[in-house]
Amino acid sequence: MNTLVLSARNLSRNRFRTGLTVLGVVVAMLAFLALRTVIYSWTVAAEVAPKDRLVTRNKVTFIMPLPKHYVERVKQTPGVKATTFANWFGGRDPNNEREMFSTLAVDTNTIFEVYTEMKVPEEQLATWKQDRTGAIVGDVIAKKMGWKLGDKVTLISGIYFAPPDSPWTFTIRGIYAATARSVDRSTFMFHWNYLNDRVPEIARDQAGWLISRVTDPSQTANISQAIDRMFDDRDIQTASQDERSFNASFLASFSAVLKAIDIVSIVILCIMMLVLGNTIAMGVRERTNEYGVLRALGFSRNYLATLVVGESVSAGIVGGVAGVALAYPLIENGIGRWLEENMGMYFPFFRIAPGTALLALAFAVTLSAVAALIPAWRVTQLDVIDALRRVE
Amino acid sequence: MSSEATQPGDIVIRLRGVGKTFHRGSESLRVLHELDLDVQRGAFEALMGPSGSGKSTLLNLIAGLDHPSTGSVEVCGQRVDQLNEGQLAKWRASKIGFVFQTYNLLPVLRAVENVELPLLLTNFSAKQRRERAETALRVVGLSDRLEHYPRQLSGGQEQRVAIARAIVTDPEVIVADEPTGDLDRASADDVLTLLERLTKEMNKTIVMVTHDPVAAERASIIRRLDKGSLK
Numbered sequence: 001m002n003t004l005v006l007s008a009r010n011l012s013r014n015r016f017r018t019g020l021t022v023l024g025v026v027v028a029m030l031a032f033l034a035l036r037t038v039i040y041s042w043t044v045a046a047e048v049a050p051k052d053r054l055v056t057r058n059k060v061t062f063i064m065p066l067p068k069h070y071v072e073r074v075k076q077t078p079g080v081k082a083t084t085f086a087n088w089f090g091g092r093d094p095n096n097e098r099e100m101f102s103t104l105a106v107d108t109n110t111i112f113e114v115y116t117e118m119k120v121p122e123e124q125l126a127t128w129k130q131d132r133t134g135a136i137v138g139d140v141i142a143k144k145m146g147w148k149l150g151d152k153v154t155l156i157s158g159i160y161f162a163p164p165d166s167p168w169t170f171t172i173r174g175i176y177a178a179t180a181r182s183v184d185r186s187t188f189m190f191h192w193n194y195l196n197d198r199v200p201e202i203a204r205d206q207a208g209w210l211i212s213r214v215t216d217p218s219q220t221a222n223i224s225q226a227i228d229r230m231f232d233d234r235d236i237q238t239a240s241q242d243e244r245s246f247n248a249s250f251l252a253s254f255s256a257v258l259k260a261i262d263i264v265s266i267v268i269l270c271i272m273m274l275v276l277g278n279t280i281a282m283g284v285r286e287r288t289n290e291y292g293v294l295r296a297l298g299f300s301r302n303y304l305a306t307l308v309v310g311e312s313v314s315a316g317i318v319g320g321v322a323g324v325a326l327a328y329p330l331i332e333n334g335i336g337r338w339l340e341e342n343m344g345m346y347f348p349f350f351r352i353a354p355g356t357a358l359l360a361l362a363f364a365v366t367l368s369a370v371a372a373l374i375p376a377w378r379v380t381q382l383d384v385i386d387a388l389r390r391v392e
Numbered sequence: 393m394s395s396e397a398t399q400p401g402d403i404v405i406r407l408r409g410v411g412k413t414f415h416r417g418s419e420s421l422r423v424l425h426e427l428d429l430d431v432q433r434g435a436f437e438a439l440m441g442p443s444g445s446g447k448s449t450l451l452n453l454i455a456g457l458d459h460p461s462t463g464s465v466e467v468c469g470q471r472v473d474q475l476n477e478g479q480l481a482k483w484r485a486s487k488i489g490f491v492f493q494t495y496n497l498l499p500v501l502r503a504v505e506n507v508e509l510p511l512l513l514t515n516f517s518a519k520q521r522r523e524r525a526e527t528a529l530r531v532v533g534l535s536d537r538l539e540h541y542p543r544q545l546s547g548g549q550e551q552r553v554a555i556a557r558a559i560v561t562d563p564e565v566i567v568a569d570e571p572t573g574d575l576d577r578a579s580a581d582d583v584l585t586l587l588e589r590l591t592k593e594m595n596k597t598i599v600m601v602t603h604d605p606v607a608a609e610r611a612s613i614i615r616r617l618d619k620g621s622l623k
Binding site: 001002006009010012289290293294295296297299300384385388 | 512
């Protein structure tokens with residue numbers, strides 16, 4: 001028997017209450033880890049982007065297009081290996097409008113030269129290229145929507161309207177798989193020409209953004225500058241950056257949301273601390289007489305404070321370890337897998353970062369100690385004779 | 393359990409002119425009046441008196457749980473009234489054993505662990521602590537209840553565990569506040585017999601507060617306290 005055992009044993013006095021408190025810590029840990037993983041996975045999507053890919057967009061904003069003829073100029077820039085382009089279509093299935101997936105009008109000849117981590121069987125690719133209304137979709141969205149090769153799919157777009165008698169109808173010609181976690185496996189891609197032919201004259205020959213692959217990743221900054229310089233004297237100027245920076249700047253527009261999630265995750269831990277502090281305070285109040293006995297036996301005020309803090313930290317450790325242990329199967333194999341498959345464009349890699357688990361444990365231990373400070377202080381203020389007289 | 397180094401007949405508790413006044417707001421309540429008291433080593437003394445007579449206050453002063461308002465308290469050769477709180481705690485841990493009316497065992501600890509508790513303040517190893525706790529429980533006749541929790545023991549057995557806890561550090565003085573107050577007569581007799589043995593066989597000095605005349609009769613000296621004065 002030692003001080004640690006005594007602290008831990010005190011937790012077993014009211015097992016129901018301790019159980020609920022530890023459960024509260026576990027739930028707080030799970031919520032904290034889930035929220036931190038949202039932030040992590042959101043930012044990691046930007047970080048895992050290839051370094052040898054450049055994105056060129058309208059300098060004003062990425063929602064404004066570029067003239068399509070810029071593509072040829074960019075292609076000829078020294079150091080550029082391949083260039084493709086895409087337009088955001090904003091499509092959705094009218095029969096399943098809640099299902100979100102990216103829909104892009106892409107250049108069939110170059111898209112897979114630039115996005116080499118998307119793999120499509122050769123025969124499917126060839127068939128797709130020959131079918132003007134053909135589409136290639138990610139394996140995850142195909143499975144979810146039940147799309148098979150040859151299926152006719154009608155989409156509606158919030159950007160490009162189609163008359164009721166001539167809707168946006170596509171034929172599934174290919175299904176791509178991904179060789180990298182950073183790839184969204186729920187994208188719907190179709191012929192840019194199909195889109196271009198059906199939009200009004202004024203909106204034709206516009207590319208949403210350009211994507212280039214460079215031969216030397218260390219030169220992406222120089223090549224970006226070279227591309228932008230080419231269009232400096234044009235009415236429509238460009239802003240080029242590597243895909244990682246592009247993603248990061250895209251994420252920056254969500255910084256308020258990420259900050260809010262960050263704050264909420266901390267608030268949850270603070271609530272956990274208050275719950276734990278309340279439990280410890282109740283226990284201390286009920287055991288006033290025992291603290292009097294211990295003081296009479298010769299235990300110092302500091303020793304009793306250590307007992308109280310030790311009790312709280314024990315609960316924090318048990319709850320923290322259990323929370324982290326449960327988080328891996330629940331978050332990584334449960335929520336994480338679902339998010340990766342269903343919201344892959346936002347969460348391509350929903351996994352708990354090792355640092356986050358350690359941070360959660362550190363918070364559990366630290367905050368449980370902080371939670372016990374007031375009850376511990378109150379124990380040190382007890383008068384031994386008054387405490388001995390106290391009977392609960 | 394070893395006996396004391398000094399001879400029986402030494403004065404182990406010496407109070408001179410001890411008074412105690414409690415202050416509550418503007419009111420003062422004088423509980424003890426200029427008490428003088430000598431208790432010999434190895435004595436088993438009973439303190440009797442009506443409620444509010446100052447018995448427990450006197451016991452607290454002897455045990456070093458409180459300071460007198462006036463006078464001096466010398467226990468085991470130490471001027472207790474001159475020690476600060478931290479020094480008193482250390483002194484109590486080595487010199488005083490406590491026995492309470494309601495046993496006051498920790499319910500989450502087994503009998504042997506309860507007895508071991510005061511030894512956490514010593515430098516003994518875990519093995520030595522355990523051995524000493526088992527020895528103390530053997531002295532009180534509970535060597536077959538080492539692993540029992542307090543809730544698994546009778547009232548008499550719990551009080552005997554409490555007595556084992558009181559003697560495990562080999563203190564010179566044991567203070568007992570109504571040690572038989574919660575016990576039936578048979579159990580009370582067992583506890584009193586055990587206290588008698590501690591004085592006779594181990595030369596412990598026992599000061600016992602009690603309301604029970606039968607219990608007091610077992611003591612070697614009975615002192616009566618009335619309105620803060622010894623009669």
